[in-house]
Amino acid sequence: MTAPEKIRCDACPVMCYIADGKTGACDRYANAGGKIIRSDPLTLLDRRMAKGDEIKPFLAADWDGQTATGDEVVVSAIGAGTTYPDYKPAPFIVSRDIDGFDCVTVVTEAIFSYCGVKVKIDTDRHLGAEAAPVRAEGEVIGHVMTSEYGSQMLSLGGVDHLTGGSKAEGRKTCDALLRLCNKDAVELSVDGGCTVIVQAGQPPIVDGVREDRMRVGCGSATIGMFASQWQGLVDEVVVVDDHITGVVSEHQAGKVIDWPATGIRILGHRSTPGRYFKVAGPGQGWGGTDIDDPLTILGPWRAEKGARPGLSLLMVSTTGEHAAYYVLNDALEPVAQPMPEVLQPSVDLIAQNCEPALCTVLFMGGAGGSLRSGVTQNPIRLTESVQAARTTVTIGGAPVYRWPGGGITVMVDVTEVPDGAFGYVPTPALVAPLEFTVLRADYEALGGHAAKIRELDDVLETGGEYGAAARIVGGAE
Numbered sequence: 001m002t003a004p005e006k007i008r009c010d011a012c013p014v015m016c017y018i019a020d021g022k023t024g025a026c027d028r029y030a031n032a033g034g035k036i037i038r039s040d041p042l043t044l045l046d047r048r049m050a051k052g053d054e055i056k057p058f059l060a061a062d063w064d065g066q067t068a069t070g071d072e073v074v075v076s077a078i079g080a081g082t083t084y085p086d087y088k089p090a091p092f093i094v095s096r097d098i099d100g101f102d103c104v105t106v107v108t109e110a111i112f113s114y115c116g117v118k119v120k121i122d123t124d125r126h127l128g129a130e131a132a133p134v135r136a137e138g139e140v141i142g143h144v145m146t147s148e149y150g151s152q153m154l155s156l157g158g159v160d161h162l163t164g165g166s167k168a169e170g171r172k173t174c175d176a177l178l179r180l181c182n183k184d185a186v187e188l189s190v191d192g193g194c195t196v197i198v199q200a201g202q203p204p205i206v207d208g209v210r211e212d213r214m215r216v217g218c219g220s221a222t223i224g225m226f227a228s229q230w231q232g233l234v235d236e237v238v239v240v241d242d243h244i245t246g247v248v249s250e251h252q253a254g255k256v257i258d259w260p261a262t263g264i265r266i267l268g269h270r271s272t273p274g275r276y277f278k279v280a281g282p283g284q285g286w287g288g289t290d291i292d293d294p295l296t297i298l299g300p301w302r303a304e305k306g307a308r309p310g311l312s313l314l315m316v317s318t319t320g321e322h323a324a325y326y327v328l329n330d331a332l333e334p335v336a337q338p339m340p341e342v343l344q345p346s347v348d349l350i351a352q353n354c355e356p357a358l359c360t361v362l363f364m365g366g367a368g369g370s371l372r373s374g375v376t377q378n379p380i381r382l383t384e385s386v387q388a389a390r391t392t393v394t395i396g397g398a399p400v401y402r403w404p405g406g407g408i409t410v411m412v413d414v415t416e417v418p419d420g421a422f423g424y425v426p427t428p429a430l431v432a433p434l435e436f437t438v439l440r441a442d443y444e445a446l447g448g449h450a451a452k453i454r455e456l457d458d459v460l461e462t463g464g465e466y467g468a469a470a471r472i473v474g475g476a477e
């Protein structure tokens with residue numbers, strides 16, 4: 001008896017030969033009795049169901065989808081398959097009625113060799129220097145970008161790491177991107193900096209410490225917010241911050257409520273009254289600085305400017321995580337004292353005003369390549385239609401931000417995309433579900449594959465080239 005023949009999957013350039021009952025290298029396609037099928041079901045999004053609810057396996061006959069409008073039920077590209085290299089129309093081109101308008105949604109699982117993720121990590125702790133390499137499992141997969149207000153940004157992936165480096169670098173980059181996009185936890189290390197576990201929608205874990213709070217603001221903003229609540233309870237307040245350390249007696253917020261001078265001296269670069277840059281180096285300590293003892297940012301107190309024995313001082317960080325209370329002795333040196341009960345609520349208020357620290361993962365990719373041919377016979381017309389906002393782009397049904405300028409470069413918050421929506425191929429590249437929605441008349445005008453437009457019922461009953469399995473997931477908030 002001869003072994004059954006392997007058959008070729010042509011959904012990506014790897015062109016796997018797959019034996020009956022087996023899947024290809026990406027696990028996304030399988031040989032089922034001599035036919036290549038998509039191994040995940042086509043995903044329909046039903047906005048009448050709660051987000052996260054799922055019906056699977058799904059039989060068309062069990063569902064009242066026929067009564068739904070095209071706004072309530074969407075055929076997403078998740079599980080739709082790919083028609084690489086797009087010499088044929090996209091896997092599903094579905095007719096939709098949206099608010100009485102005759103629309104079409106074209107879906108395909110797009111292969112992105114040019115893609116990456118932008119990561120926002122809410123933490124004061126210094127993750128690493130700007131432009132420092134970021135590694136996953138030892139390979140460089142990106143770099144540190146900037147620090148923004150209470151967050152630090154990473155840029156991961158991109159063509160240099162996916163395909164421009166060694167094979168190992170490409171594989172590790174693709175693997176890390178895939179896991180991040182599918183909302184899994186990924187451990188990253190920054191050269192010369194920290195190790196951070198990143199998971200979309202979850203708190204970051206920096207060097208093994210889970211970050212709970214995102215700063216209430218910079219040191220200056222914190223002074224502005226709470227100056228009046230400290231008045232009468234303490235003689236001086238310093239909010240220690242790696243970016244802008246605030247001093248209430250010098251700050252405009254103190255001036256307007258006649259806060260007296262205290263003769264304090266801050267060792268840092270004075271920006272404007274009561275606002276200091278670079279009081280210390282960046283690190284894991286107070287307010288994202290490298291200090292554990294806040295007194296190290298103070299110079300000698302000046303009696304001629306108001307310093308006196310008995311003067312009280314509150315020092316606090318931008319999250320309220322660190323706080324200390326001091327009283328000047330006869331030599332005008334601050335001496336640590338227990339935090340007075342009357343001051344603790346103000347420290348607690350800073351902490352209460354902090355938002356939960358989270359990781360945000362934005363998938364970013366350019367959809368301006370050959371996949372457009374699966375949508376229209378005249379690819380530039382699709383690009384123009386997207387840029388003119390006549391064609392809407394979604395990823396797994398989630399709204400995207402489209403970058404201005406050339407191409408179809410989009411970003412999406414991966415937490416808005418249904419679970420398990422992203423895949424990969426070993427070229428290496430990421431696979432992301434992509435949907436284009438446009439008025440039918442516009443679709444026809446831009447050279448769309450009008451003859452391939454199908455009704456939702458037909459899609460449910462007969463499936464597509466890669467099988468008929470489907471699932472339905474809730475899309476309502």
Ligand code: SF4
Nearest residue numbers: 009012015016024026
């Ligand atoms: S890697 Fe996946 S998509 Fe590419 S040919 Fe193999 S099975 Fe098909």
